[in-house]
Amino acid sequence: MSRTQEFFRKLKPSPFTLALIGLIVYFWFRPPAWVEKREEAAPAFPELQALRGKVVLVNFWATWCPHCRHEMPAKQAFYKDYHAQGFEILAWSVDEAQAEVDAFMRAKGYDFPARLAPPGAQSAFEVKRLPTSFIVDRDGVVRHRIAGQVHYPRLESLVRPLLAP
Numbered sequence: 001m002s003r004t005q006e007f008f009r010k011l012k013p014s015p016f017t018l019a020l021i022g023l024i025v026y027f028w029f030r031p032p033a034w035v036e037k038r039e040e041a042a043p044a045f046p047e048l049q050a051l052r053g054k055v056v057l058v059n060f061w062a063t064w065c066p067h068c069r070h071e072m073p074a075k076q077a078f079y080k081d082y083h084a085q086g087f088e089i090l091a092w093s094v095d096e097a098q099a100e101v102d103a104f105m106r107a108k109g110y111d112f113p114a115r116l117a118p119p120g121a122q123s124a125f126e127v128k129r130l131p132t133s134f135i136v137d138r139d140g141v142v143r144h145r146i147a148g149q150v151h152y153p154r155l156e157s158l159v160r161p162l163l164a165p
Contacts, residue, residue: 033148035158042136043124047115049140051088055162057155058090058134060117060127063104068131071149072110078155079112085163086138092117094130137162 013021042048048056059075061068079089091114093101098116105114121127125134135144135158144158 056136
């Protein structure tokens, strides 16, 4: 056996090691998100009140947050597919400046609204980590809180029933 073959034979991982690596990769690229059912009036912010009659995803995020950046394509795809049916996104960034948010959105080609979070929004919604999202129904009631990354199937299962007439 050559020295190279001997070297690679020694590097062969155990099944346990492979499973552990697989779990680490899975949670890195799709970290868990906890969905909590809610039935409470959404905090009163003019941006949200202006969207009464629509189903709204209120999303707290930041351009520097890797999990926030990872969920953006799913939000964009869902927005494109369901916007005409009454779905809106309020992507409230906790970045320092609107220019950072605008540059990020433009560079990535996202066209849903993204603004700096209004003063007091994080505390009113009790946001402790990023990303955190809330699904608000047509009547202004917070129906779900998602602590962690959203993805298309999750949005579909939570939002589609609220879009039904």
